[in-house]
Amino acid sequence: MVLSSSSSSTMPLVVSIFIIILCMRSTEALVKLPENESVPAVIVFGDSIVDPGNNNNLATVSKCNYPPYGRDFQGGKPTGRFSNGKIPSDFIAEELGIKKLLPAYLDPTLQPADLLTGVSFASGASGYDPLTSKIGSAYSLSDQLEMFKEYIGKLQGLVGEERTSTVLSKSIIFVVQGSNDITSTYFIVRQRHGDFASYADYLVTLASSFLKELFALGVRRVAVLSAPPLGCLPSQRTLAGGVQRECVDNYNDASKLFNTKLSSGLNSLNTNFPLAKFVYVDIYNTLLDIIQNPQKSGFEVVNKGCCGTGLIEVSILCNRYNPFTCDDTKKYVFWDSFHPTERAYRIIISEIIQKYVDGFF
Numbered sequence: 001m002v003l004s005s006s007s008s009s010t011m012p013l014v015v016s017i018f019i020i021i022l023c024m025r026s027t028e029a030l031v032k033l034p035e036n037e038s039v040p041a042v043i044v045f046g047d048s049i050v051d052p053g054n055n056n057n058l059a060t061v062s063k064c065n066y067p068p069y070g071r072d073f074q075g076g077k078p079t080g081r082f083s084n085g086k087i088p089s090d091f092i093a094e095e096l097g098i099k100k101l102l103p104a105y106l107d108p109t110l111q112p113a114d115l116l117t118g119v120s121f122a123s124g125a126s127g128y129d130p131l132t133s134k135i136g137s138a139y140s141l142s143d144q145l146e147m148f149k150e151y152i153g154k155l156q157g158l159v160g161e162e163r164t165s166t167v168l169s170k171s172i173i174f175v176v177q178g179s180n181d182i183t184s185t186y187f188i189v190r191q192r193h194g195d196f197a198s199y200a201d202y203l204v205t206l207a208s209s210f211l212k213e214l215f216a217l218g219v220r221r222v223a224v225l226s227a228p229p230l231g232c233l234p235s236q237r238t239l240a241g242g243v244q245r246e247c248v249d250n251y252n253d254a255s256k257l258f259n260t261k262l263s264s265g266l267n268s269l270n271t272n273f274p275l276a277k278f279v280y281v282d283i284y285n286t287l288l289d290i291i292q293n294p295q296k297s298g299f300e301v302v303n304k305g306c307c308g309t310g311l312i313e314v315s316i317l318c319n320r321y322n323p324f325t326c327d328d329t330k331k332y333v334f335w336d337s338f339h340p341t342e343r344a345y346r347i348i349i350s351e352i353i354q355k356y357v358d359g360f361f
Contacts, residue, residue, distance in 0.1 A: 028097055029095070029096055029097025030095045030097070030350070031095050031096065031097075031353050031354060031357050033096075037361050039096050039097075039172050039221075039360075040098075040117065040166070040170055040171055041098065041117045041171040042092055042096060042098055042102055042172055042173075042174065043119065043120075043148070043171055043172075043173045043219075044118075044119075044120040044121065044122055044173070044174045044175075044176070045122060045141065045144050045145075045148075045173070045174070045175050045210075046120075046122035046123075046126070046176030046225075047124060047127065047138075047176060047177055047179060047180055048062065048082040048122075048123075048124030048125065049082070049087065049176050050087060050088055050089040050120055050122040050174065051080065051081070051082060051087075051104070051120065051122040051123055051124045052080060052081050052090070052102060052104040052107075052120050053081065053104040053106070053107060054080070054104045054105060054106045054120065054121065054122060054123050054139060055123055055124045055125075055138065056080040056104075057106070058123075058137065059137060060124075060125065060136065060137035061137070061315055061316050062123075062124040062125035062136050062137065062315055063124060063315065064082050064315055064318070065080040066320070067319070067320040068084070068318065068319070068320055068325055069081065069082065069083070069084070069318065070083075070084065070085065071084050072084045072329060072342055080104065082124060082315075082335075082336070082338075082339045083335045083339050083340065083342055084306065084335045084341055085342030086101070086345065086346070087345060088176070088349050089102040089122070089174070090102050091349035091350070092172075092174060092349055093117075093118065095350065096172070096357075098117050098118065099117050099118075102119065102120050104119065104120055105119040105120060105121050105147055105151060106147075112158055115151065115155050115158060116158070116159065116167060119151065121144040121147045121151075122144070122176065123138040123139035123140075123144065124136070124138060125138040125180055126138040126139060126144070126180065127141075127177055127178065127180040127181035127184075127185060128141060128177045128178060128181055128203045128206040128207050129202070129203060131185055131189065131190075132180045132181050132184060132185040135184060135189070136180060141177070141206075141210050145210070148214075148217070152217065152218075155167065168219055168220075169218055169219070169221075170220075170221070171219075171221065172221045172222070172223060173214060173221065173222045173223070174222075174223045174225065175211070175222060175224045175225065176225045177207070178203060178226075178227040178258060179228065179230060181199075181203055182230055182251070182254050182255060182258060183230055183233075183235075183236065183251065186199050186254070187251070196254050196257060196258075200257050200258040200261045201261060203261075203262075204258075204261045204262050204264075205265075207224065207262065207265065208265050208268075211269060212269075212273075215273055215276055219276070220277065221279075221360045222276065222277065222278050223281050223360070224266060224278060224279065226255075226259040226262060226263075226281060227254075227255040227259055227262075228255065228283055228284055229255055229284055229287060229291065230251040230252065230254070231248035231249060231250070231253075231255070232247040232248075232252065232287075232288065232291050233334070233337065233338055234304045234310055234312075234334050234337040234338070235311075235312055235314060236248050236251050237303055237304075238311045238337065239312075245311075256284065263280045266278045266279070267280075277359060277360050277361075279359045279360060281352055281356050282352075283348060283352060286351055287340070287344075287348060290302075290333055290344060290348070294333065297344075298330070299331060299332065299333050300332075301326075301331050301332045301333065301334075302334075304332075304334065305318075305334040305335055305336040306325060306329050306332040306334070306335050307322065307326075308322040308324050308336075309322075309324050310324075310326070310332075310334070310336075310337060311337060313337055314338045314339070315336075318337075330343055332344075
C-alpha cells in the first residue's frame, strides 16, 4: 500500500507521541525534587561501576556476562553488570523516579522509549586517561562521547530537535571515572614517569575537557563522582596491604588528592559556565564510613568480596567454577575484590542522591 503524503508526514508525530506516553509511565521517585522541576532522563558515562553490559560483545577480559555475576538480579541473570545485582546507575534512575533499570546503550534489545529516559555508555576498565582504556581494551571516554552523539541523532529522529534539547538540558548526566586510572595506569605504568600530583592534574584536565564537550552538546546538569577509598578495596588490600591486609595508605592518599583537585576543577567550570551545574559528588567518605562502621548498616565482612576467596577475584576470576563464593551477600560490602554488592550500592546511592540532588536546580 502506498501512503499519501499527508499520512506519511504525520507518522513521525504519531510515533513521537506514543514514545512520550510510554516514557511517562515512570516509577515513583524516592527523592523529592524541587517544585516545578523534572529530570526526564539519566545518562551515564564511566567505568565498570556503572557499566550495565556495554562490554558484553567487546574483545576484553573486562566483562562479566556470566555467573555468578547477576545471581541476585532479576531471574538470576548475568547481564554484564559488575555485581551480584543492580549497580549505581540503576539505583540513580530509580531514586529519581525515572525507571527501575538503566540499560546499556549497546544492549541489542534496547527499545526506542529507553532512549528518551536515558542509557549508560559506561565501559568496564575505562578511565579519563586514554591509556587506561587501551590497557583494559575498553571503550574510552572518546568512544563513549561518539556513542552519545549517535544517541542524540537517534533521539532527534524520534522526538524532534526541540524535545531532544529539553531532554539534554534537564536530564542529569553522571560521570564515574578515575579508579582504573589510579589503581592500574598510575601505580602500574605511569608512576615511574612522574609524581601522582602531576598525574592527578592531568586527569582533571582530561575530565574538564570532556565536561566542556558535554556542555557544547547541550548538557547542563552533570554529577561527577569522586574516586572511592581505593586502598580499602579487597584487591588492593591483598596486593599491597601486608600480611594483615590493611587499607593501603598511598592508594587512599592518591584518591584524596585526586578528589581535591577534581572538586577544584569543577568549581572552576561552574564559574566559567554559569548556565550549567557541575556537581562534585563525594563517594569516598560515604564508602569509607560503611567500611569503618559496618555494623551501622548491618554488614559483617568488609575486607574481602563474596565471590571466590574474595581476596583477588574479579571479572574472569570470579566464575561459577570457584567453590568458595559466599552464600549470603547481605553480609558483604563487596561482591568481588573490586566492586561493592547490590546492597552496598543501594545504601551509597540513596545517601548521595538525598545529599546532592538540590545542587542541580
